[in-house]
Amino acid sequence: MKLSDFELDVLQLFWQHGDCSAKQIHEWVCETKPSAYTTVKTIVDRLEDKGAIKRVGKDGRAFVFQTQISKDDLTPSILPSFVKRFFAGNASSLITHLIDDEKLSDDELEYLENYLAKKKKSKS
CATH class of the missing domain: 1.10.10.10 (Winged helix-like DNA-binding domain superfamily/Winged helix DNA-binding domain)
Known part of the structure; x- marks a missing residue:
């Protein structure tokens, strides 16, 4: 949509x-x-x-x-066009931008580290 x-x-x-x-x-x-x-x-x-x-x-x-729709319903269709429009299709630039601009707590950083580690394991 x-x-x-x-x-x-x-x-x-x-x-x-x-x-x-x-x-x-x-x-x-x-x-x-x-x-x-x-x-x-x-x-x-x-x-x-x-x-x-x-x-x-x-x-x-x-x-x-x-x-009749949730945020989760829309995210898959909106996010790719957003990344393409603002970050030339480069998701890493978006992630870097979010991390650099936000004041992340130690808990949030730990969550991200664990999430990335799990993602790496699931790809191997």
């Missing part, structure tokens, strides 16, 4: 808040970037058309929507 950046932002709000109306999404979107209600409603309608969300009820006159 191909989604625009704005569609992904709106979907993220559904994942954070659960079932909600376009009006609620509009209020949350406006906390970070001013947007017209009609713009947000168009994005909600597109997500519904794509099957990413569905109507599950009403709150007064407003439809309430629920997400």
Whole structure:
């Protein structure tokens, strides 16, 4: 499923808040970037058309929507294009960038070391 950046932002709000109306999404979107209600409603309608969300009820006159896909469902389709777009298809550059830019705790570094060791073993 191909989604625009704005569609992904709106979907993220559904994942954070659960079932909600376009009006609620509009209020949350406006906390970070001013947007017209009609713009947000168009994005909600597109997500519904794509099957990413569905109507599950009403709150007064407003439809309430629920997400139909999880982050895990989208990651396999989004990540490759993200890596290609921002890191010229080089996943190692992405990983290096994440490690260099983040303040990783000792526990997180240990987790990564163990994860990489397991990956190495499974390839041999």
